[in-house]
Amino acid sequence: MLLVSYSFAAFCLVLFAVYYLFSGRLQWVVLLVFSGLFYAHGGVRGLLYPLVTTGSAWFLAGRIGRQTKESGRYMKEQGFDRMQKKAYTKQVKKKQRCLLTAGLVLNFGILAAAKYTSLFMTLGISYYTFQAMGYLIDVYRRKYEPERNPARLALFVGFFPQLTAGPISRFDRMREELFREHRFSFSGFRLGAERVLWGYFKKLVIANRIGPAAAAITGSPELYSGFFAFFGMLFHVIELYADFSGCMDIVLGLSQMLGISLPENFERPFFSKSLSEFWRRWHMSLMQWFREYIFFPVSTSHFSQSFAKAVGRIGGRQAGSKAPVWLAGLVVWLVTGIWHGASWRFVTWGLANCSVILLSQELSGVYRGFHERFAFSNRPWYQYFASLRTCLVFGLLQMLIYVSIPELFGMFLGMAAGEGLSELCAGGLLTLGLDLADYGILFLGLVLLFAVELMGRGGSVRERFEEKPGWLRYLLLFALFLLVIMAGVYGHGYDASRFIYNRF
């Protein structure tokens, strides 16, 4: 079921009615049933894979949890001293590691088969697999006890708003949200609905409108170079952000209407001063997952630490301490690239991001010296310049998904030679599937989006919006609603209701 469809609107209306009618301890069961229906809408077979993931995570985490408890009891009964306890715990951990490995291999194997073969594809498989495996690793790490009720775990894994494009939640936080009573609160419901409306504005008015123009250029890079390539990059970045962050607004707003708070996935990334900061503020839940479950374990692994010692012997302590960062950074970005797509383009894109981030890290001393020496680098205009520079670097790296590195250089060197300028002046942008009215609406939409993002720098925009008089708020919301209805794009020769990150 797609988030931009009449059937989804009807589905939500029935859900809200039943959910608040059952106000109490059974609300989570209502959510589970509706999540199942959401999934089964695309075919009952689609339920099989999330059930395998839930079942295996529940069974293996349960076994791991039982072993932890039993070993604790056994050591107490036997009156083990510290050395005996250490040896026995090591033995138990080894058994538990086998169970964890089995779970990871099975579930990431299913994910790889779904993503990289044409055998099958199922909705939200990346997102629920990451969530379920995060849960299994946390139980292995003894962060919390396993969930006894498989149905409750199934809701955590398959909570339907998250299946479109995340965010990726953690069990310890989500169980507090999912399994408590949610009484109907008009203000919470209204705030959630406002966010959903804002999400539809980003998706339907901006992303869907600019999509065809971005696709025209990025889809045929051999036809477009110079200034057209620059516009292709700009359009692609705008579409990606409006689409993905719009989807997150719909998902988080919808959850808020149910009284459930999900983790944020974006924090105004285009105001970042560096690429590493950008990636801390873009798709945050995925990057936090990678950091916690790949970056830290790889960098603290026995292999990495031995590698650090070897590098340290040759290059000194500083170089030695950086070696695990390089190694783990490389692994994380390789995985990030492969997760986005099984092609060398995505691998190149991941490694290029990794190289820029590690290089900036190495040059941090030079930047510090620059900021100390030149006072203007603390001025607001320089901060905006740094944000713009980050956007440009992000955009250029994004283009590597469509073209090779030499082609990218060729495209942008053409700009210096003025390639495409005369065609642009002769109305070239109007040949990309958008007319003048489309560009006018896009411009106004982007001004509105930028203004809201800019206001977000001074604190929560929503809280400040709440402080406005009621009549003004409703008037502005009605205007936004009209804008979505009248200026939203519901089909331009492509599937307007799909989200870019839906396919991951």
Add this chain to the structure above:
Amino acid sequence: MNELYEILEDIIPEADYKTSTSLVKDGNLTSFELVRLVTQINDVFDLSIPSEEITPENFDSAEAMYRLIERLEGEE
């Protein structure tokens, strides 16, 4: 503690690491600095800090780091 201060001076010289209680939360210690810090602590104190111990609670202040080192030394 002085050995830990030396490591922190090497990794985050510009931060107020002796008194700050929010080194991770304030962004002074990002993932990169955290890994460098863990590697140097492992080396100097002859420890092996597991990845699940890399949390803001354990690294937000020099005192919290020192408590972690003492705890792990006790477990060794």
